[in-house]
Amino acid sequence: MVQETRTTCPYCGVGCGVLVRVDDDGRTTVKGDPDHPANFGRLCSKGSALVETLGDDGRIHHPEIGGRQAGWDEALDIVAGTFKETIAEHGPEAVAFYLSGQLLTEDYYVANKLMKGFIGAANIDTNSRLCMASSVAGHRRAFGSDTVPGNYEDIELADLVVIVGSNMAWCHPVLYQRLAAAKAARPEMSVVVIDPRRTATSDIADLHLSIRADGDVALFNGLMAHLHAAGHVDRPFITEHTEGFTAALGEARRLGPHELSAVTGLTQAEIAAFYERFAATEKVVTLFSQGVNQSSSGSDKVNAIINCHLITGRIGRPGMGPLSLTGQPNAMGGREVGGLANMLAAHMNLDDAADRDRVGRFWAAPDIAERPGLKAVDLFDAVADGRVKALWIMATNPVVSMPEADRVRAAIAACPFVVVSDIQRDTDTARLAHVLLPSLGWSEKSGTVTNSERRISRQRAFRMGPGEARADWWQFAEVGRRMGFGDAFAYAGPHQIFAEHAGLSGFENAGRRDFDISAHAGIDAAGYERLQPFQWPQPAGTPPETSRFFADGRFYHTDGRARFVAAKGETERRTNWGFPFVLNTGRVRDHWHTMTRTGKSPRLSAHLAEPFAEIHPADARACGIDDADLVEVENELGARVIVRALLTDRQARCNLFVPMHWTGETSALARVNALFPGRVDAVSGQPALKHTAVRLRRHDSETHGFLVSEKKPEGVGTDYWALARTDHGWRLELAGSPPAEGWEGWLRRVAGLPAEADVIGYHERAGTRMAAFTGTRLHAALYVGKGPVAVSRAWAADQLGQSFTDPHRRADVVAGRPGKGGTDKGAIVCACAAVGINDIRAAIASGCQSVDAVGEATAAGTNCGSCRPEIRRILEGMMLQAAE
Structure with missing residues (x-):
């Protein structure tokens, strides 16, 4: 029986719907869900390749304690017991959780309930702190709540789209393609890209501003001052619905034209061109992402952008407003349940006594946290200095992703008790765990996620997890039960968690809080399984509908008014002569x-x-x-x-x-x-x-090399190496000193060659080339030279898994390029269709004179479209050469 499952992509915050089909023979395929309002059937290269990521290799199959396999009861008893002992001896703030935007909302909810309501501290933060915290802060300062005002369709309805600090074409490809399609249909639509790099996104831009790092506040402050001076001000909106205008305008006027140019690195003509476009266009959407958020002035950047929409009243109406592009698949859902250390569930505030009381009563919590906890950087500082003595890390890899990553690694390694819940056993962080717990991955877990436009979608399981892997929410609930909080964590499934979450959102709300999905507070398992994507808010008794916030001028500060924020930004130059x-x-x-x-x-x-x-x-x-x-x-x-x-x-x-x-x-x-x-x-x-x-x-290296191997290379031992998968094995770039054992000995050891393997090739002053065969089977091939080696890399990797009976074809492998009559597609340009640069060049040479024509000939750029800018550059380069 064919099984078809509607689920949601686990990558970026676009939140694309995915249709998964599992045939009778177990073959699994994915495609975009044409009925999902985020993507209408489109998927990017990553979403299109989801099936290729489902392999169980490297997965954790059983709990482990100190590296030995254990049962769940033993592992969870140790976790709960150690947490209880740590709290008894050092207090609740000696325990911390570090979570991830990869978690489902239900996982996040149970974790926050356990930590903030029952352990009694707020030391629970998430890698969303690394991507979206400044947006949260900017929203709360301006609106009184962490509210994203608009929708994806506003991108298509706008006449001007300003993209700030976001390479949409690569990081949110499906949204970028929606924008590209809208611009193609309405060429009068204008796009401005503000980014130090001229990225793939810039290819759609009418104006690209290569702004200096952290010049964004100055640029948008200048825009606010220009809008005021030019009379593009919505006076009634400002008077009736806002506070703080005078102070914000005073700060915005602080830099004159010459200073503004110096701080932003832009010419006065470039700045004027942007300001005039913005002033002259009513329907403006400003999209922003990590280039805004990941900054020591990130919150002020967000507020400087919002100020420009408030001064013109361009917010909450079709085709206008600021729109934060969420980095992770469920960073938004995590924010809804209080996933950050300074928040409470249902968009309530941890520093508000009334909100603490309300959540505490709803949860029947014995010891709700009374103050915000440690944010990510401070949390790992506390691990380093010993204040945090027991740490639970789930679904994230802070040894790689945190700033000062080496210091974070040392801190975790020295922590007395570390629990890691993940799907892969050998991440840089999982290697440091005292207790390692196997989690379910995408395709195996069930819950909800929220995308950048406030749309909640189901993520549904369509296969069993490996071994004893378990849901993340279940792990938290079991530890809560074992710590003595049984009734509060007696969930039969994620539907009960979602229903409780929905109930809390409407509890004593009556429209005072933005987040309200109480229409789903009574949902049962069958209703949860049928749940369709919907956008919040959806209070009890209301149908799902597409909604925007703030068009009516009602905000969530206690006086109902928005706040202009005097955004100061930075003028610091961090570079110097030694580090330029x-x-x-x-x-x-x-x-x-x-x-x-x-x-x-x-x-x-x-x-x-x-x-x-x-x-x-x-x-x-x-x-x-x-x-x-x-x-x-x-x-x-x-x-x-x-x-x-x-x-x-x-x-x-x-x-x-x-x-x-x-x-x-x-x-x-x-x-x-x-x-x-x-x-x-x-x-x-x-x-x-x-x-x-x-x-x-x-970096000078005596030798450089390239290896393809059917087995994963082990013990490379060179200054530089980089490892990647191929269809039938692995590829490895390397550089360093020649191995003492000689290159053949090195190849036999690193590639794990069988003793009977026959190594053929040659060694000369220019370099070494060799390939290892057993019978007709190629095990590995190695190419070494004094500089980066000239090898047809994609072709060489494709030789793994082929049969070699012709000695001439073996010689081709040693040479590292196809012989007479062979083909080499070259470096991959389109990952969706596996189209190489040589395929694209051949199509152009045969007469294709547009990106669309190349797509028709090769399929490149016809799926997610994120490679189209690269195809365009290849096309333009070849046409320029032909014209010379």
């Missing part, structure tokens, strides 16, 4: 966070298979760096990474970009967050992960 580069980090198109999921997909690793630094060619020349060289990026404290140089004039001068995804599992030295200090926004506590001073130099 600004380091920025973020995501790439086809990977997600620390690659515990996307790293399993060969397709997703094919586009960018190793860590890199984007460098402007002029900066590279000044440092003696060529394209594809290895480079060291080092901060003032001596922390460093070694990555591949990627030279591009899309990068701003004196700026570097290094992605966040590579870990100790996938690289030798590329955990880039180790280079960022624990500098945080004073209001939100969000770390600044877009702006720190570093220096750059070429």
Whole structure:
């Protein structure tokens, strides 16, 4: 019997609906849900490859205590008992939870109820602190609540879309394609992209502003002053519905034109062009994401943006308003249940005595937390100095993702008691656990998530978890029961948790709080299974409907008025003569966070298979760096990474970009967050992960190499290595000193070759090339040279799993390129359709003169579309060459 399941993608905050089909033979396929209002059937490259990430390899199958397999009862008894002993001896604040936007709302709810209501402390924070906390703070300061005013359809209804600090084309591809389609249908629509880098998103822009790091507050303050001076002010709205206008305007006027240009790094003409577009257009949507949030002035950036919408009254109506693009799949759901250390469930405030009393009564909580807990950076500082003695980390990898990542690793390693709940056993963080608990992953767990437009969707299970893996909410509930709080955690399933969450949202609300889904407070298991995507609020007795906030001028401060905030921002120059580069980090198109999921997909690793630094060619020349060289990026404290140089004039001068995804599992030295200090926004506590001073130099290696292997390479032992999956094995880039055992000995050991394997090849002054066969089977191939080796990498990887009876084909493998009549698609450009650069060049050479024509010929760019900017650059480059 064919099984079809409607669920939700586990990646970014777009919240795309997914249809999963499991055939009678067990074959699983995924496609976008055409009925889901977030994506209408579209999926990005990551969503399209979800099936490839479902393998059980590397999964934790059973609880482990000190590295030995254990049963759930023993493991949970130790966790509950150690927590109780720690609290009895040191108080409740000696215990902390660190959670993740990968959790479902039900998981988050139970964790927060346990910590804040029953343990009696608020030391529970989440990696959402690293991505969305400044948006939360900005919303609460302006609106009196963490309310996202608008909807996705506003992007399509706007006449001007301003994108700030977001590479939508790569990080929110489905939303970007909705925008691109709207602009194609209405060419008069204008798009402004504000980003130091000219990213793939900039390809749709009518105006790209390469702003200096942390110049955003100054830019939007200047915009507010310009709107006032030019008379584009909604006086009735300001008078009737806001407070704080005079002070905010005074701060906005502080910088004159020359100072504004100096702080932003933009010319006065560029600034004027942006201001005039904004002033002249009523329907304006401002989209912002991590480039705004991940800053020591992130909250002020958010409020500077909101101020410009408040001064014009452009908020809450179709096609206008500020819209925060959430980073993680359920960062929004976590916020709804009080997932951050300074919040309570149902958008209530931990520092409000009435809200504490209300939640405490609803939960029948014996000891509700009385003050905010430690935010992420402070929490790990407390682990480091011994204030936190028992730590539970769930569904996240702070040893990679936190700033000062090396210090965080040392802190966790020294903590007396560490529990880690995850799906993978060998993450950098899981290796440090005293108790390791196996969690369910996407495809196995059931619950809800909320996307960036406040839309709650079901995530449904369609297969069993491996071994004894269990739901995250169940783990928290079981520990709560074993700590003596049984009745409060006696949930029969996630539907009961959701019903309680919905009930709390409407408890003593009567419209005073923005978050209200009490229409679902009586939901049962059958109703929960049928639950369709809906947007909050949905109070009891109301039907689901698309909604916006604030068009009526009613906000959630006690006086019902919004607040202008005097946004001060920063003018600090963090670089200096010794460390002249600004380091920025973020995501790439086809990977997600620390690659515990996307790293399993060969397709997703094919586009960018190793860590890199984007460098402007002029900066590279000044440092003696060529394209594809290895480079060291080092901060003032001596922390460093070694990555591949990627030279591009899309990068701003004196700026570097290094992605966040590579870990100790996938690289030798590329955990880039180790280079960022624990500098945080004073209001939100969000770390600044877009702006720190570093220096750059070429990394000299005696040899460079490339390996393909059917077995996972082990014990590489070189200064630099980067590991990625292929369809039939693994690929490895490496550099360092030649091994003492010789390259053949190294190959036999690292690739785990059988003793009978026959190694053929050659060694000469220019380098070594060899391949290992047993019969007709290729086990591995190694290519070594004095510089980055010239090998058809995608082709070489494709040879694994093939049969070799012809000696000429074996010689082709040793040579590292196809022989006569062979084909090489080259580096992958389109991950969705596995289309390489050589395929695209061939299509262009055959007469394709547009991106759409290339798509028709090759299928590249026809699914999520996030590779279309790269296809356009290849096309333009070839046409330019042809014209010369």
